Amino acid sequence: MNFKKILLGSAIAAASFGLYACGDDSSSPDTPVNPDNPGAEIIDLPKQSELSPVIFDNLKITVMSGINSLRGSLSGMIKLDDTFLDTSEPYTADVDVKIDSVGFAVGRLIDGNAFQEKINIHLDGVVFPTERVSLSQKYFEFSDLSGCGEFKLYIFVYSSSKEEGIQTSLYTSVYDQLTFTRPEQECQAALPPSSSSEVPPAPCTPVTAHPVSLSNSMGTSQSAINFETGLADNPHITIKFANNMATIVPGAGVTVYEDNSQTTGLDAEPKAGQTQICREDFVKSNFQLEDELTSGLWIDVVTADGKMYPVMIKKAMFESATKGTVDIVYYN
Structure with a gap:
């Protein structure tokens, strides 16, 4: 691994991050509101570090058919930049650079504001700390969204450089380039099924x-x-x-x-x-x-x-x- 000089003293805590904007119960007619979810807060993004060893490689979100509705399908890789460190100062070749955690937030975009959606994306099979996180086959169902329209997926990555005897440096990386649209057809009320017709059993070819x-x-x-x-x-x-x-x-x-x-x-x-x-x-x-x-x-x-x-x-x-x-x- 090559080594690039790191600015110490700019460590950012990676244990937690705020996704909700702070506020009180008072509101005014000018307060932005998500009409389909009036209690939703505007996403409060964590601050991006001045330096970061994380690379977002070919990240994409694709709308496709899910189990009961459309779904957002993720792809691409979050990994460490081998060229991040360029000199041995203050670290040596023994420095341990790792991705410590990854978080997600989905916001509904209304009049330039991103209102928080209650969406969970699980990184099953990923053990932290690690050097890379694959987003292949990570999904979320559109049926969990509050409505239809334009949305944005935010990704927050926390990483660190550690070496015995040297102060640990923590980094925060924010990716906000993934947008998608849930079509209005998905939010229209479904017609009740006809009582005069029966749904035939689904075909099944047994596998072992x-x-x-x-x-x-x-x-x-x-x-x-x-x-x-x-x-x-x-x-x-x-x-x-x-x-x-x-x-x-x-x-x-x-x-x-x-x-x-x-x-x-x-x-x-x-x-x-x-x-x-x-x-x-x-x-x-x-x-x-x-x-x-x-x-x-x-x-x-x-x-x-x-x-x-x-x-x-x-x-x-x-x-x-x-x-x-x-x-x-x-x-x-």
Whole structure:
């Protein structure tokens, strides 16, 4: 890692941050109000540090179909800048730079104000402190929003530089470039279902879960798999370990997509009224997998003949920069 000079004494507390503006119960006709949620406060952003080791890499928010409504689907990576530190003063090569926590806030944009929405985005599978946080397959449902219109997603990242005998430096990074729109159709009252018609049962193609570990730790380890046979011959995917990252190398004619149905970090479970897991419970998104493999990630592996194999990345572990093990569960 290269080292860049750090300004000490500008540490910002990372234990908590205020997302609500302070105020009293009094109001005036000129006080901004969210008409669909009159009690909502305007978001009070934490102060951005003058310096920060955090990079926001290709962050996006995409509107797509969810379980009961549209949803916001996140992608991209939050990671450390290897070039942040440029000199050994005051730190040495032993400095420990880490991302300590990540927080989110969603604001409804009305007349230039961002009113706080009660939205939670969970980083399942991420253990802090860490060097990178993947936002792939992190979702929130539009049905939790107070209304329709334009919204903005804010991301707050707290990081630190630590070394024994030297004062710890804390940093706050704020990303406010992600906006999205919830269409008015979603807020219109749904018509009651017709009593004269019955909803036919949903189709179900039963699938079975298979846990397996893919590794290159030893010469006898299996790092590739054919999901039909469970063997390494004629593999659908191969796990590659490099630069302390695990990635997927698709086989001939194979394409790997992010899944658009399963919740990050949870094993698939039968839906209401079902007694088994169905292939129809998994929905391929339009986004091909580009990020590294992280714990809790759901993907769909599609073969040249169109057959789909849902896969969950249970855990990625490393012995070195080029050796490791990835535990997965696949369904066929």
